[in-house]
Amino acid sequence: MGSLEGILSGVQLAFSFQGILFVFLGVMAGTLIGMMPGLGPISAIAIMIPLTYTMDPPVALVLMAGVYYGAVFGGSTSSILLNAPGISGTVATSFDGYPMAQRGEAGKALAIAAIASFFGGTVSVVLLMLFAPVLSSVAIVFGPPEYFALMVLGLTAISSLADGSTLKALISAVVGVMAVTIGIDSQTGTTRFTFGNPNLLEGIDFLVVALGLFALAEVCALIINRHQSSQNKGSIGSLKLTKKEVKEMGGPMGRQSLLGFVLGILPGAGATIASFIGYITEKKIARKPEEFGKGAVKGVAAPETANNAATSGAFVPLLSLGIPGSGTTAVLLGALLVMDIQPGPLLMTDQPELFWGVIVSMYIGNIFLLILNLPLIPYIAKILAIPRPMLISLVIMFSMIGVYSISFNTFDLYLLLLFGAVGYAMRLLSFPAAPFILAFILGGMMEESFRQAMTMSNNDISIFFTQPIALGMLIAGFLSFIVPILQGIRSKKKNTV
Amino acid sequence: MLRPIHRKVSLFLIALAVFYLYLSYQLQSFGTGPIGADTMPKVLGWLLILLSLLLFFTKDQETEEDKEKRRIPKQDVIKIGGVLLLTLGYIIFLEQAGFILVSFLFIYLCSNFLGYKKHLKNMLVAVLFPVILYSIFTMMLGINLPAGIIPL
Numbered sequence: 001m002g003s004l005e006g007i008l009s010g011v012q013l014a015f016s017f018q019g020i021l022f023v024f025l026g027v028m029a030g031t032l033i034g035m036m037p038g039l040g041p042i043s044a045i046a047i048m049i050p051l052t053y054t055m056d057p058p059v060a061l062v063l064m065a066g067v068y069y070g071a072v073f074g075g076s077t078s079s080i081l082l083n084a085p086g087i088s089g090t091v092a093t094s095f096d097g098y099p100m101a102q103r104g105e106a107g108k109a110l111a112i113a114a115i116a117s118f119f120g121g122t123v124s125v126v127l128l129m130l131f132a133p134v135l136s137s138v139a140i141v142f143g144p145p146e147y148f149a150l151m152v153l154g155l156t157a158i159s160s161l162a163d164g165s166t167l168k169a170l171i172s173a174v175v176g177v178m179a180v181t182i183g184i185d186s187q188t189g190t191t192r193f194t195f196g197n198p199n200l201l202e203g204i205d206f207l208v209v210a211l212g213l214f215a216l217a218e219v220c221a222l223i224i225n226r227h228q229s230s231q232n233k234g235s236i237g238s239l240k241l242t243k244k245e246v247k248e249m250g251g252p253m254g255r256q257s258l259l260g261f262v263l264g265i266l267p268g269a270g271a272t273i274a275s276f277i278g279y280i281t282e283k284k285i286a287r288k289p290e291e292f293g294k295g296a297v298k299g300v301a302a303p304e305t306a307n308n309a310a311t312s313g314a315f316v317p318l319l320s321l322g323i324p325g326s327g328t329t330a331v332l333l334g335a336l337l338v339m340d341i342q343p344g345p346l347l348m349t350d351q352p353e354l355f356w357g358v359i360v361s362m363y364i365g366n367i368f369l370l371i372l373n374l375p376l377i378p379y380i381a382k383i384l385a386i387p388r389p390m391l392i393s394l395v396i397m398f399s400m401i402g403v404y405s406i407s408f409n410t411f412d413l414y415l416l417l418l419f420g421a422v423g424y425a426m427r428l429l430s431f432p433a434a435p436f437i438l439a440f441i442l443g444g445m446m447e448e449s450f451r452q453a454m455t456m457s458n459n460d461i462s463i464f465f466t467q468p469i470a471l472g473m474l475i476a477g478f479l480s481f482i483v484p485i486l487q488g489i490r491s492k493k494k495n496t497v
Numbered sequence: 498m499l500r501p502i503h504r505k506v507s508l509f510l511i512a513l514a515v516f517y518l519y520l521s522y523q524l525q526s527f528g529t530g531p532i533g534a535d536t537m538p539k540v541l542g543w544l545l546i547l548l549s550l551l552l553f554f555t556k557d558q559e560t561e562e563d564k565e566k567r568r569i570p571k572q573d574v575i576k577i578g579g580v581l582l583l584t585l586g587y588i589i590f591l592e593q594a595g596f597i598l599v600s601f602l603f604i605y606l607c608s609n610f611l612g613y614k615k616h617l618k619n620m621l622v623a624v625l626f627p628v629i630l631y632s633i634f635t636m637m638l639g640i641n642l643p644a645g646i647i648p649l
Binding site for chain 1: 538542563577580587589639640
């Protein structure tokens with residue numbers, strides 16, 4: 001690894017005044033937004049994007065990364081205190097965190113979550129540091145066929161792993177790619193699906209889709225639940241843990257930081273699946289599984305370690321391949337593309353400052369999070385008392401202004417409303433939105449690499465079947481969705497017979 | 498036959514796909530070779546029809562909870578509609594009246610409409626947030642939001 005110089009330049013960036021300031025602002029904003037019921041990392045990042053337009057790209061990425069893992073961290077607070085997870089990645093935390101809070105040990109649960117998150121986050125950053133460069137050096141031989149196959153795999157994997165029906169997730173992904181075909185085709189110059197509207201020539205901005213499908217769709221759900229009390233009752237109790245409790249956390253933290261990281265790398269898995277699998281495995285191997293669900297220390301430590309480890313794991317494919325594996329990293333990629341950064345195997349050698357700066361800043365960010373979440377948590381938790389009506393108004397305003405500040409065009413605001421409606425309808429009909437946004441971001445790149453591959457092979461489609469890596473990924477992608485669908489059809493037949 | 502909602506959704510998606518395919522087949526491709534601007538849209542359109550047909554014929558897997566999600570009380574529908582109208586107003590008047598004024602009115606009216614009745618606090622937030630945001634955007638980020646009729 002001849003990148004010592006690169007690492008040093010990254011360290012320099014991360015420890016510069018700007019670097020430290022923005023990682024702090026990032027994790028702080030992420031924690032606050034992630035804590036809000038319903039607002040997860042995708043909304044948090046999308047809301048922050050306009051602020052980064054004029055920033056230095058490396059600093060902007062440091063900020064965004066901070067927002068991302070800060071939001072995952074922040075989600076645990078509302079899971080524990082309100083039993084209202086801010087994001088799906090912390091649902092598992094509420095299983096044991098909320099019972100603990102009801103016992104008057106909210107402080108303890110928050111402390112466990114903070115320590116477990118810190119541990120999972122830090123271990124996985126070490127792994128990220130080791131892993132990403134290796135993957136980069138492998139991926140450097142990837143050509144267009146491999147990239148195309150990889151993106152197909154990413155989309156089918158997220159569809160088969162998304163919550164609910166694989167079929168619905170795949171439909172969501174296909175419609176996502178359809179949405180990105182609107183506008184001028186960059187290769188042929190053909191105008192597609194614009195209905196003669198000049199505002200659509202450049203296509204739909206991904207921020208419109210991200211904020212609409214996630215933030216505004218959530219607003220509709222919030223309006224319906226507007227009377228739900230956001231106030232947690234009474235004090236949160238002591239934050240101190242006993243020696244026995246710390247000891248109990250050791251096992252789950254060690255195992256789940258590794259497992260969570262691996263699951264985070266896999267396309268489509270991410271924090272939600274990591275936290276559930278973490279919770280379930282710990283329950284299975286526990287000596288007293290009956291304690292789970294009633295406020296077990298391990299039941300809080302396991303999902304919190306796993307979801308934070310998965311968050312860093314998700315950076316591996318994003319930074320080394322340039323291919324996001326989840327909805328959240330897709331939005332991050334969108335933010336990077338706005339700043340003219342194309343992550344990929346060359347990022348490490350071309351922009352070592354950026355590559356290593358982000359990774360090193362994650363160490364600092366995790367320490368900030370520990371500081372924010374341990375002594376300050378009682379004060380930060382007060383933000384949960386913000387009245388729902390006000391929260392709704394503010395989220396709408398932030399979304400509007402975020403979109404307006406990139407295009408200065410009110411047409412995009414109407415589109416934003418449209419996507420908000422689509423997002424809410426999808427939610428009501430149980431169509432997952434993450435495959436849509438991932439497909440929307442990958443769609444353009446997919447078409448491009450498909451064309452490049454076909455040009456390479458003189459329009460012979462067999463290029464996808466003669467390259468072993470591409471073929472392997474396509475087969476894996478095919479199996480990942482065909483198996484669940486066949487199972488669904490078979491179970492139907494059984495029922496009718 | 499159309500009782501389970503997923504069948505209605507499936508028909509809607511098929512209609513969408515047909516419309517999309519209709520437009521795709523009208524696309525003119527100037528590219529050389531078989532991969533034109535219309536290739537991927539055609540593939541996507543047919544794929545969506547295939548997937549929607551599969552959806553039509555799958556078993557209804559909805560739980561009671563899923564169905565419950567769609568039963569929105571009339572009162573809430575009115576609230577969502579009202580917020581939608583306010584948001585439309587926000588978009589329509591944003592450029593003429595300016596960011597600060599419109600945002601102030603929006604936050605105040607929208608919070609009030611949704612049942613927040615502490616007028617003083619509401620007023621304070623509705624003034625502070627837009628003013629702070631406006632300052633951050635214009636002074637720190639160099640992004641000029643519409644000033645509108647307030648002389649700034």
